Amino acid sequence: MEAKVFASSQPILSLRGISKYFGGVHALEDVDFDVYPQEIVALVGDNGAGKSTLVKIIAGVHRPTKGHIFFQGQPVEIHSPHDAQALGIEIVYQELALIETRDVPANFFLGREPVKGRLGIFVDRRKMVEDTVRTLRELGIELPYLRSPVRYLSGGQRQALAIGRVMPWGGKIIIMDEPTAALGVKESRRVLDLILRLKEKGCSVIVISHNMRHVFNVADRIVVLRGGRKVGDKKKSETTPDEIVKLIVGADML
Amino acid sequence: MRYVEPGLVLRFARNQLAALLVILGGMVLLLSLLTSTFLTANNIFNVLRAFSWIAIASFGQSIVIIGGGIDLSAGSNMAFAGIITAMLLLAGYSVVFSILVGLLITLGIGLLNGLMVSKTKLPPFIATLGTMSIVRGFCYGMTQGWPVRNLPRSFMFLGQTDIWRVPLPAIIMIGLAVFCAILLEKTKLGYHVYAVGGNEYAASLVGINTGRVKTIAFTLSGLFAGIGGLLMTARLGVAAPTAAQGYELDIIAAAVIGGISLTGGEGSVWGALIGAAIMQILRNALVLMGFPAYWQPAAIGAVIIGAVMIDMYRKRKV
Incomplete structure (x- = not known):
């Protein structure tokens, strides 16, 4: 096959x-x-x-x-x-490339935060949280705290987050x-x-x-x-x- | 599967602002009990006016520090904005024009700092240590060391007016704090400032233009130091080349007491605002309780160390 x-x-x-x-x-x-x-x-x-x-x-x-x-x-x-x-093409780095001081949604959308409004400068925080939760569920990734800095997550949780965050972008x-x-x-x-x-x-x-x-x-x-x-x-x-x-x-x- | 958030106690313990407000509230309560003069409208507004310059400059500083840098030129910039504007005023230019030029020049110095850090890769400490001295040299050189006096009343109005008894500088301070908070917490640029300060390598890997972010941060720091400097000059009624000497350390201390980590990536302008308030209230308290003013630096130093130790302990424990 x-x-x-x-x-x-x-x-x-x-x-x-x-x-x-x-x-x-x-x-x-x-x-x-x-x-x-x-x-x-x-x-x-x-x-x-x-x-x-x-x-x-x-x-x-x-x-x-x-x-x-x-x-x-x-x-x-x-x-x-x-x-x-x-x-x-999406990449999950060895160095993990997470921002330890930021929470899960901010890391999930790092560098491509969705914006709202006519000015196009304000981050659409609600969409960030919703999309993060949905994607993590789809992938079966369990993270305890969404709104705490990523430094409180374990190594495996961080890796799952680093992999999960490339998902919503339709990467081939x-x-x-x-x-x-x-x-x-x-x-x-x-x-x-x-x-x-x-x-x-x-x-x-x-x-x-x-x-x-x-x-x-x-x-x-x-x-x-x-x-x-x-x-x-x-x-x-x-x-x-x-x-x-x-x-x-x-x-x-x- | 559920996404649970930390409980109320844990969230409170992790919240820097909450901890700072408790300390600030404790100080206010203690001073109200110990002295009859602290909790009077007059005293409170005097305190507000006195720390507004430092607080405003510390907002710009906060953006730089959160972005992983530091701006030592803030004190010199405060003095320079005052001198430029004062000299233009005495040369007969309008208040609005003189202020705009003064601010534009400190904004330019900030931009220069930013470009040195992002383009020539100078460490922020070195780049701004250099501009701190260069700008101070211009302050002395352009005035021959003499203070610029006899500023028009229409300019001093900025630092000396009250609106419903609230000093104008305090109102401007709150307005700028809201502006900075929105910039940092709600905009894409703000998210990128935190990202660059938290992990510059990671930020560049996902395609964030880290040089641009840093340049904007330093430029804003120059601008905010200029605003603080103009309010200071308007309040004092004189632009001295020695003004704001050493203020860069107070400005950085305000940010640090306010929970902004010098390693970058975390903190908020509200923290810097509360940090500046805590320092000024401490100074005020020492005066009201009859300690000689000479002892103030020792007390401030102890507060800086204490505040950072509490912050580190808090982060480790929870």
């Missing part, structure tokens, strides 16, 4: 020949990367392999030094996070940088469920993770980076955790 979906559909996002240099450092070198509709792609690799750089290029935080990006077959340039959001591609890194077993399970639910809802998900069990739990395809180059691109059904680990560390395959 899944194989058929892949065969019959075009990638929603294609990167071709992407290189990124920071001064003399080659963070990425000639990387091709595809994401298909309703697909969960795991992006794996050692520290410094270029995973975060790659997703930041997709999210408009970095510009590639070389290479092209195609969205639904059309060449696009992503200059800023706003450009990425306009295309339907959701990128998650280490979503389970700082979480306990139970909380990780919830986040993985959330990823699967995003797929059910029609999203594609790119997940960066170091945890092989989590990767094989949710991913449809696994892309391996090493030293800024793509060294593996495998469907989950055609590979094993062993093989992926060998690709990550660069050990001889045979």
Whole structure:
């Protein structure tokens, strides 16, 4: 079933020949990367392999030094996070990117607060609260206090909030940088469920993770980076955790 | 699934303003009992008038601090606005024109601070430490060190009139507090000020133009320092180059006592208003109770430390 979906559909996002240099450092070198509709792609690799750089290029935080990006077959340039959001690319950052001193709705709508009135400068607080509650319910995310600063939430609750807040924007591609890194077993399970639910809802998900069990739990395809180059691109059904680990560390395959 | 809110007790404990109002109320109650002179209309209005300049400047300062910065040039800006306006008045320009130019210049200094912080990435402390000294130098240089006197009555009216016994500066102060509160709490810009101060990296990741937010915050701080400075000058009837020296610390202290965290991202202008009130009432109390004025700085210092310690403890506990 899944194989058929892949065969019959075009990638929603294609990167071709992407290189990124920071001064003399080659963070990425000639990387091709595809994401298909309703697909969960795991992006794996050692520290410094270029995973975060790659997703930041997709999210408009970095510009590639070389290479092209195609969205639904059309060449696009992503200059800023706003450009990425306009295309339907949402990112959940490793650093969580929450404002600890602000409450849940303010974080939920961070940077794109809805406005009301003719002046267009006043925030529509009621809509913020209503939409926040509705989305969190839909996703089955439980948060104790909506109107308290986010610093009073647990790690898992914060992660759920960080993931949940990208939902209402009709994102077609959701990128998650280490979503389970700082979480306990139970909380990780919830986040993985959330990823699967995003797929059910029609999203594609790119997940960066170091945890092989989590990767094989949710991913449809696994892309391996090493030293800024793509060294593996495998469907989950055609590979094993062993093989992926060998690709990550660069050990001889045979 | 239900979204429960914290109980009333917890909400009250977490509410900075509530805690501040309790302290302020306690001070008022205590002073009313200890002295016969505190709770008279005359004294109250004098207190109001005396802290209105500091409070107004601290509103602008609050916006900067909530946005993660600090503005040390506020005191110099207060004096400079007075000097510019006074010199223009003596040169025969109209009151309205002179005031507008005075305010425009401090607004410009604020804008310069903002651009130095956002474009050249100077730390706010350094950038405004520099402008604090530069502007003070202009104050001395332009006046040769002499105070500017003999200001027209039509200007001094601003600082000295009462409307139904309420001093005009106090009314202006309340108006500006409402303006700042709406700006910070109801507008998109205000949300972004909190975001930049709370976590600048996160704010930039979601596409908030952090440089623009900071520049606007510093510009407003310059403007509000100018307004406070003009009210001070109008009240004193003289624009001295030494005026408002050291006020930047009072202005910052008002914000800090009012629960505005120096690390940014939280607090409100109402807190700064109450903070300024607490400082002035304390000064007033020491005078009414017969302590020599020389001891005031020690008392203010103790209040600053106490207020911040209470605030930190409160945040940790609940």
